[in-house]
Amino acid sequence: MRRSTSLAVLGLAVLAAAPAWAGDPIFNPNVLHETRIVMDPKDWQSLRDNFRTNQYYAANLSVDNEVVEQVGIRSRGKGSRSGEKPGITVDVNKYVASQTFHGYKSIVIKNSVQDATFLRDPLSFMVFEGMGIAAPQTSQTRLTVNDEYWGLYTLTEDITKPFLRARLGEDSGNLYKYEYGDVYGFEYKGDDPKAYVPVPFEAKTNEDHLDTTGLITFIRTINQAPDATFVQDISAFIDIPTFLTYVAVENAIAENDGFLGYAGMNNFYIYQYGGRNKFVLIPWDKNTTFVDSSWPIFQRVDTNVLARRLLNDPAQRKVYLDALRKAASVVTSLLPNLEAMYRLIREAALTDTKKPSTNDEFDNSVGGLRAIIQARQPDILAQVAAAPQ
Amino acid sequence: MRPALGWAALLFALTAAVPAPAQTEREPGWSFDGLTLRNDRQDFRLQLIGYGQADVRSFPDWNVPDKTIHHPSNDFPRRLRVGIEGRWKRLAWEVEVDPSNDGNEHLKNAYGELRFGRSVRLRGGNIKVPVAREWLTSASKIDFIERSMAVDSLAPSRDWGGMVHGEVHHRLLYQVGVFKGDGRSDPTRAETTGAARVVVTPIRALDIGGSYSQGQVKAAPESALAPPAPDGVHGVTPSGFRFYVRHFVNGTRRRIGLESALRWAGLSLKGEWLRHQDQRKGQGSVFDDLPDEVGTGWAASVVWTTKKKKVETEEEGEVSTHSWYKGPVEVAARYESLRFDDNGPSAGFAGAGNRARNIRPEQANAFTGGLSWWVGKWARLMGNVILERYDDPLITPVPNRKGNYVTLLGRLQFQLP
Numbered sequence: 001m002r003r004s005t006s007l008a009v010l011g012l013a014v015l016a017a018a019p020a021w022a023g024d025p026i027f028n029p030n031v032l033h034e035t036r037i038v039m040d041p042k043d044w045q046s047l048r049d050n051f052r053t054n055q056y057y058a059a060n061l062s063v064d065n066e067v068v069e070q071v072g073i074r075s076r077g078k079g080s081r082s083g084e085k086p087g088i089t090v091d092v093n094k095y096v097a098s099q100t101f102h103g104y105k106s107i108v109i110k111n112s113v114q115d116a117t118f119l120r121d122p123l124s125f126m127v128f129e130g131m132g133i134a135a136p137q138t139s140q141t142r143l144t145v146n147d148e149y150w151g152l153y154t155l156t157e158d159i160t161k162p163f164l165r166a167r168l169g170e171d172s173g174n175l176y177k178y179e180y181g182d183v184y185g186f187e188y189k190g191d192d193p194k195a196y197v198p199v200p201f202e203a204k205t206n207e208d209h210l211d212t213t214g215l216i217t218f219i220r221t222i223n224q225a226p227d228a229t230f231v232q233d234i235s236a237f238i239d240i241p242t243f244l245t246y247v248a249v250e251n252a253i254a255e256n257d258g259f260l261g262y263a264g265m266n267n268f269y270i271y272q273y274g275g276r277n278k279f280v281l282i283p284w285d286k287n288t289t290f291v292d293s294s295w296p297i298f299q300r301v302d303t304n305v306l307a308r309r310l311l312n313d314p315a316q317r318k319v320y321l322d323a324l325r326k327a328a329s330v331v332t333s334l335l336p337n338l339e340a341m342y343r344l345i346r347e348a349a350l351t352d353t354k355k356p357s358t359n360d361e362f363d364n365s366v367g368g369l370r371a372i373i374q375a376r377q378p379d380i381l382a383q384v385a386a387a388p389q
Numbered sequence: 390m391r392p393a394l395g396w397a398a399l400l401f402a403l404t405a406a407v408p409a410p411a412q413t414e415r416e417p418g419w420s421f422d423g424l425t426l427r428n429d430r431q432d433f434r435l436q437l438i439g440y441g442q443a444d445v446r447s448f449p450d451w452n453v454p455d456k457t458i459h460h461p462s463n464d465f466p467r468r469l470r471v472g473i474e475g476r477w478k479r480l481a482w483e484v485e486v487d488p489s490n491d492g493n494e495h496l497k498n499a500y501g502e503l504r505f506g507r508s509v510r511l512r513g514g515n516i517k518v519p520v521a522r523e524w525l526t527s528a529s530k531i532d533f534i535e536r537s538m539a540v541d542s543l544a545p546s547r548d549w550g551g552m553v554h555g556e557v558h559h560r561l562l563y564q565v566g567v568f569k570g571d572g573r574s575d576p577t578r579a580e581t582t583g584a585a586r587v588v589v590t591p592i593r594a595l596d597i598g599g600s601y602s603q604g605q606v607k608a609a610p611e612s613a614l615a616p617p618a619p620d621g622v623h624g625v626t627p628s629g630f631r632f633y634v635r636h637f638v639n640g641t642r643r644r645i646g647l648e649s650a651l652r653w654a655g656l657s658l659k660g661e662w663l664r665h666q667d668q669r670k671g672q673g674s675v676f677d678d679l680p681d682e683v684g685t686g687w688a689a690s691v692v693w694t695t696k697k698k699k700v701e702t703e704e705e706g707e708v709s710t711h712s713w714y715k716g717p718v719e720v721a722a723r724y725e726s727l728r729f730d731d732n733g734p735s736a737g738f739a740g741a742g743n744r745a746r747n748i749r750p751e752q753a754n755a756f757t758g759g760l761s762w763w764v765g766k767w768a769r770l771m772g773n774v775i776l777e778r779y780d781d782p783l784i785t786p787v788p789n790r791k792g793n794y795v796t797l798l799g800r801l802q803f804q805l806p
Contacts, residue, residue: 058742
C-alpha cells in the first residue's frame with residue numbers, strides 16, 4: 001500500500017480513536033515517545049543563550065532508544081523561539097553525509113510554548129488529513145538533554161523530499177516555504193523573481209537551479225486573469241476543490257495565523273509539481289488554531305486575492321460551504337482523540353517545568369480547547385446555513 | 390588563459406620539440422636546442438617548460454552518492470602547466486601558469502633567484518612553502534596519481550615570499566624562508582609564515598629530513614549576514630572522499646614534517662610523517678578557547694624501477710627521480726593513514742561539529758598500488774588501484790556501508806622534455 005493511501009486510512013483510523021498506526025513509528029500518536037539528546041553541555045547552553053540564531057551544534061539523538069549519532073541541531077521557530085525551552089530542528093546529515101533517520105534528513109522537535117494545551121498542532125493536522133489534505137505527521141515526546149528532562153515536545157515530520165514522495169507522489173518540483181516578511185495576500189509584485197524569492201517564498205528544493213517562472217505566472221494569473229475566465233484560468237494552476245477545502249479547514253479550525261492569517265498569509269508550504277504548473281498547499285505550524293468557537297467562516301477571505309476571487313464565484317462558494325460542512329463533522333470527531341492524547345501527555349506536561357504556563361493553565365487550556373471543539377460544529381453549520389448560497 | 394589554448398600551446402611545443410636534432414658540437418653564440426634558447430658564451434639559457442595531465446576515475450564496487458567525491462570522473466585536464474625557465478649567469482627564473490585551474494590559481498611558480506654557488510641561493514616570488522618532501526616534488530614526477538593524504542590535506546601551498554636554500558657537499562640540503570602566508574589562493578590561508586626544511590644524506594643512498602612551519606591564522610569575525618567559513622584543514626582520501634570537514638580555528642598554525650628516502654638498486658623506499666596543529670582561540674560555541682585541532686598523517690611507499698636510476702638530486706626545489714626518457718616502468722605500492730583529533734582530554738561528548746570542544750576522532754587508511762610507464766620522452770602512462778577501508782559507519786562514502794572501497798585511476802601525461 002502506498003504511504004499516501006495508508007496515511008489517508010490511518011487519518012480516518014485516528015479520527016476514530018483507534019490505536020492502530022500505519023505511519024512511521026516515531027510519529028505514532030498513540031505513544032508518548034522518549035527523545036534524548038546528548039551533546040556538549042556548553043553547546044546546549046550556547047544554543048539556549050543564542051536561541052535567535054540558527055547556529056548548529058553536533059549531538060547524538062535517540063528516539064525510543066534508537067540512536068542516530070552526530071546530527072546537527074539548532075534553535076527553531078519564529079514566535080515560538082525560546083531560550084528557556086528551545087524548539088529544535090534536527091539536521092540528520094549535517095555532519096554525516098547522506099545520513100538519514102527513518103528515511104528523514106531532518107526532524108522538527110516543537111516546543112509548543114505558544115500552545116498551552118500541546119494539542120493544537122496534532123489535532124489540527126488530523127482535520128487536514130481527515131479532509132484529504134496531506135499534512136505532516138506528529139507525535140508527542142518527552143525530551144531529555146544530557147539526561148535532564150527538558151519537557152514535553154511535539155515530534156513533527158519536516159516538509160522535505162521524503163514527505164513529498166510519500167504524500168504527493170514525486171519530489172522533483174519546487175517546494176517553497178512561506179517565509180513571513182510583511183503583510184501579503186498573493187498580490188502581484190512584478191516579474192522580478194527577487195520580489196518573491198527568498199521572501200516570502202523560500203525555496204526548499206532545486207535551490208541551485210530554481211526556475212520561478214511558474215510561481216510568478218501563477219501569481220500574475222491570480223491578479224490579472226479576467227473575472228469571466230478566472231476560475232478556468234486558475235484551474236490550470238491549482239485543483240480548486242482541494243484549495244477551497246484547505247481554506248475551509250483553516251476557518252473550520254479557527255486558525256488565526258495561517259493562509260488567511262491576522263497579518264497576511266503565514267505557516268504553509270506551497271509545492272509546484274515537477275515539470276508542471278500545478279501547485280498545492282501544505283499546512284505547517286498549527287499552534288494558533290481553535291481560538292474561538294464562533295470563528296467566522298469567511299474570516300479574512302477578502303484579504304487574500306486568490307481566496308476572494310474564487311469565492312466571488314457562486315459555484316466555488318458552494319464547494320467551499322460543502323467543504324466547511326464536512327470539516328465541521330471532522331472537527332467534532334476530534335473529541336475522542338483529544339481525550340486520549342490528554343491522558344497520554346498529562347503527566348509529562350505537569351512535570352514540564354520549562355513550559356511557560358502553569359499546570360492549572362495547562363488543564364484549563366485543555367478544557368477550553370475541548371469546549372471550542374464541542375461548540376464548533378453547530379456554529380459552523382449555523383453560519384453555513386445563513387451564508388448566501 | 391583558457392584550457393584549450395593551454396593544450397594547444399603544449400601540443401605546439403611538443404611538435405616543435407620532436408625534430409630537434411641532437412647537437413654534438415655547439416656553435417658559440419645564440420642557438421636553439423629543441424625548446425631551449427641558449428648562448429653558452431653569455432651563460433644564458435631560456436627554456437619552454439610544461440606538462441598536461443588527463444585523469445579518469447572509476448569506482449567499480451560502490452555507487453558514489455552525489456557530491457561525495459571532490460574530483461570529476463573524467464578530469465580533462467587535471468593539470469596543464471605552461472611556462473618558461475631560464476638562467477643568466479648568477480640569475481635564474483621561472484614562471485609557470487596553469488590555465489585549467491579556476492579562480493586565482495592560474496599562477497604557479499613565479500620566482501627569480503640569485504645564485505652564489507650551490508650552497509647559497511636566494512629565491513623570491515610565488516613559491517612552494519618548504520614543508521614535506523612529496524609536496525616539493527612536481528606533480529609530474531610523483532610516484533602515484535594522487536599525492537598522499539597527509540600531504541594533500543595538511544601541507545602548505547605556494548605563497549609570496551623569500552627563501553635562502555642550498556646544498557652543502559651533497560650531504561646537507563636546507564631551505565629557510567618567510568612567506569606572506571601558507572597558500573596564496575587557499576581560503577584557509579594563514580598570515581605571515583616562516584618555514585624551514587633540512588635534509589641530510591649520511592650515506593649516498595639515504596636521505597633523512599625534517600621540516601617546520603609556523604604562522605598565524607586569523608578567524609573571520611562573526612557576522613549575522615554572512616556566517617564565516619571555517620579556516621581549518623580538511624581530510625580528503627585518494628579516492629577524493631572528504632571524511633573530515635573544516636573546523637573553526639584561530640591562532641598559531643604549526644606543521645612538523647619528517648621524511649626519509651632510501652635507494653638501493655632499482656628499489657626506492659620512502660616514508661613521510663606530517664603533523665598539522667591549529668589553535669582554536671575563541672572558537673567555542675560560547676567564544677571560549679578550545680583545545681588545538683591536530684591532524685597527523687603518514688605514508689610509506691616502495692617503488693621498483695626497471696631501469697637503473699640516476700642519483701636523486703634536488704634541483705630547483707624538485708626531485709629528478711630517474712632517467713625517465715629511457716622508458717622505465719615503475720611498480721609502486723603505498724600505505725598511508727590520516728587522523729584528526731584535538732589535543733585536549735577525551736572527556737565528554739565527542740562531536741563532529743566544527744566548533745566541537747572534544748573533536749570526534751576521524752581516521753582514514755588507504756593502500757595504493759601503481760604502475761607507471763614513461764612511454765617516451767614526452768609521455769607517461771599511469772594506473773593506480775586504491776583500496777580504502779572504513780570501519781566507522783559515520784565516515785563511510787556510502788552511508789552505513791562499512792568495509793572496502795576500490796577506486797581505479799588512470800592518467801595520461803604529456804610533458805615537454
